[in-house]
Amino acid sequence: MKIGITCYPTYGGSGVVATELGIELAAAGHQVHFIAYSQPFRLRGREQDIAFHEVPVSNYPLFEYPPYDLALATRMAEVAAYYELDLLHVHYAIPHSISAYLARQMLLRQNRRLPFITTLHGTDITLVGLDHSYLPITRFGIDESDGVTAISNYLRDKTIQEFHPQQSIQVIPNFVNCDVYMPLDEAARAAGRARYAEPGEKILVHLSNFRPVKRTADVVRIFSRVAKELPARLLMIGDGPDRSASEWIAHRKGIQDRVHFLGKQSSVSEILPLADLLLMPSELESFGLAALEAMACRVPTIATHVGGVPELIEDGVNGRLFPVGDIEGMAAAAVELFRDPGRLQAMAEAARRTAQTRFCASKIIPLYERFYEEILSGSAVASLQ
Secondary structure (H helix, E strand, C coil): CEEEEECCCCCCHHHHHHHHHHHHHHHCCCEEEEEECCCCCCCCCCCCCEEEEECCCCCCCCCCCCCHHHHHHHHHHHHHHHHCCCEEEEECCCCHHHHHHHHHHHHHCCCCCCCEEEEECCHHHHHHCCCCCCHHHHHHHHHHCCEEEECCHHHHHHHHHHHCCCCCCEECCCCECCCCCCCCCHHHHHHHHCCCCCCCCEEEEEECCCCHHHCHHHHHHHHHHHHHHCCEEEEEECCCCCHHHHHHHHHHCCCHHHEEEEECCCCHHHCHHHCCEEEECCCCCCCCHHHHHHHHCCCCEEEECCCCHHHCCCECCCEEEECCCCHHHHHHHHHHHHCCHHHHHHHHHHHHHHHHHHHEHHHHHHHHHHHHHHHHHHHHHHHHC
C-alpha cells in the first residue's frame, strides 16, 4: 500500500506513535509518505520506503494566523495525486482530520477517491475537542473520516460519551518495537549507568513533553522524598513549558546535583534500560506510551490511576498505580520496591512480559494493516455505487 501519514512532528505521544507506525509499515513493505510542517523528530531521513513532504505555510501579512490547515489540505491532495496514495492516516483530530476531508473533496473533482483514517490520541478529545469552539468541527472530522481508531478503550468510550459520533471507533492500542526497546546485558547496562550514577545508586527516570498535564513538578517532589531514604538519581528526558519550574524545585530542595535534565532525546531506547523505575504521575493519560516503552526495557512504572493507564499497568503486578497528587504514596512505593529487590525484579519481568505479549509492534501493526484493507475495500464498493 501507499500510505500518507500526518501528525504533529514535535515531541509528544501522538507524533511518536505516528512516526513509529510509519517506520514499521515501511519495514513491512509499504510505501509511506509523511506530510507535515517539519520532519518528525524520530525520523532519521535514511529509512527505506519513507518520504517526507514539508507543508509550506504562507506568511502573507493579511493572515494574522498562518492558515496551516488549508496549506496542509493542499499538500495532502498534491502528494496523494503525485504519488498515487491509497489512503491517508492522520493522527490527532484537529486540524488533521479536517485537512484530510478537504483534500478528499478536492480530489473527488478529479474523480480520485482518497479515503482517510483518523486516530484519536487523547488531548485532541479530552482537552481541545471539548472546547465549545472546537467541539462541532471535531465531531464533524470524526464522522467524515472513513475510519476512526482510538489508542485505548478509555479514549473510545470518552469520545462516544462526549461527542456522540455516528462513526464507529475501533481500538488499536499503542505499541513498541520489542527488538529496539529491550533490556541491556549486564555489562552494557553497568557501563551506561556509570554515566549518570555511582555504583549502588538507584536510577529513576521520567519521559514526557513537560506540559502541565504531565505534572513534572510532582516527579521532582517524589524523587526528593526517595533521595532522603536511599542514594538515587533522577533522569528527566524531554522538554517543555514546565521544565523551568521543575528545575527550580530541584534547586529549592537541594537535589539539583542528583537530577539530570537531559532534554529531548531521539534515542530514548538507549536510556530507558538504564533505569530501575519510571515515574509517570500525570493528571491524565489516554494510554501511557512512556510507560510502555519503559516496560519493554524491563523497567516498571509508578503511575497514576487515570484514563487508559490501567489498561496497561496492573497495580502490584507490572507496576504501581496511585491517585493523582499522591506524592507520598508514590515515593513510599518506590522506596519499598528498592528495599525489596526480589519484588522489583519480579515486577520488571512482568512489565517486559506485558509489552511482549500484548503491545509489541509485531502484534499491533497487522491490526492497522487489516483496518486499512477494510477501509479500502469499503471505499472501493462505495465508488462503484
